[in-house]
Amino acid sequence: MKKKILQTQPYKGTKDWYPEDLQERNFIFDTWIKVAQRYGYEEYDTPLLEEASLYRVKSGDEIANNQLYSFKDKGNREVAIRPEMTPSLARLVAKRKNELTFPLRWFNIGKYYRYERPQKGRNREFFQLNIDILGVSEISAEVEIIQYITDVMREFKAPKESYELRISSRDLLNYLFDEIIKVEKEMRKKLSRALDNYLKMEENLFKAYLEELGLNREQVEKILGFLNWEISDLKNIQNESKGAKQLVELFEILDRLNTPSVVFSPSIVRGLAYYTGIVLEMFEVKQGERPRAMFGGGRYDNLLEIFGKEKIPAFGLGWGDETTLNFLKYNNLLPQYSNNIDIFVCLMDNKLLTETLSLTSFLRSKDLNVLQQLKTIKLSKQIKYADRKKIPYIAILGEDELNKGVIQIKDMNSRNSFLIKKEDIIAKMNGS
């Protein structure tokens, strides 16, 4: 019988996280968390598994069926691995709606699965930060989340020109559809997708595409006009369009706050699902390349409808790990890898094992991260090992040191070593 040899590569669309990789990921997570807490947001979590129906309520949604990892459990329940956070968030909020104190400011960093064709920045398993504010219908909610984004980018030390936060409004889009070109439901869907692609396509091709969809010349010209609107144009229609009014207000505030890298961009649409007002999308800007989307978010005021509860105004975003990692790598903003080990304790002789271990325990009790050599090999090998691991100090406790009642400490950078009483080690290491 031939033995089946297993492959070492991970399941399609997933990846392994070696210590160096995990440290990069944690750098992102730590930054997200640190800034979120600075804004008073509280962390929550939900199960990885949910009943599949939670994602199927938006019936007819092909995506929910095709890209959902789902299966029947042993009790014949249809279960799905969560592909996004928002329905779960809605569930948690709906369940305790009457006892929660609004506004609610919550965040979570979690793992998600989507069954789709992997490509750059898009895997089947991915992580996402979800940060949401619930219970505020005013534009100040948008402002706060945008400030959060800006602060995270600042923590990342991302140059202003390396990214661009594009903002638009679903209400403004509806104004275009209802008042300017007057189109019906089906056409809106197709048009929304087309608009989303505007910046990717050449203008002639874009025009041709719109005509192909069945729009007349006049409508096409009006759409192109719309796509070139700036905030100043919105001021003229403030009284007719709620979206325009909100965008004008939002950008006035962002301007006064000197918010970097934010632009009004009428082509931002963001999916079709539940967004109701302001929508935004973060883009990575590279020289000589088309900007690439990093993450997005928006206002979704109909959140609790599926649970038969009263609506709650909400604004939030989902920020993925992979695109962010690519962004930080490209801009060289990731910290150098470090294993955080402070000192390496050599083992000179098996007879000295207990003495050595108690030295190590002592150092650990002083809050140092200590790596202990566990078998006696040549000292040069031990030092080499510590060097490879870039440990800044090593401690040597042999017969000589033991007789004198001292420890030998070696500073790996200066290559100097000195004898010292173990009680004085901490002060010496901090002082030097």
Added chain:
RNA sequence: GUGGAUGUAGCUCAAUAGGUUAGAGCAUCGGUUUGUGGAACCGAGGGCUGUGGGUUCAAGUCCCAUCAUCCACCCCA
């Protein structure tokens, strides 16, 4: 789901036109005498050439299938 490109050691790549036992650099491990690292020199391990089948005296190389990766669509809740 559609179209295209690519799979050789941990990594980057070689292997004339199909022709011995698939090579090199980097990395890893060991040694250059026994309590002191980075260099240099010497040496070792590591490959079912992604997987399965086919053609052939002979396949890393040609053909088919399959899996995976990358790119462009689709989509992005």
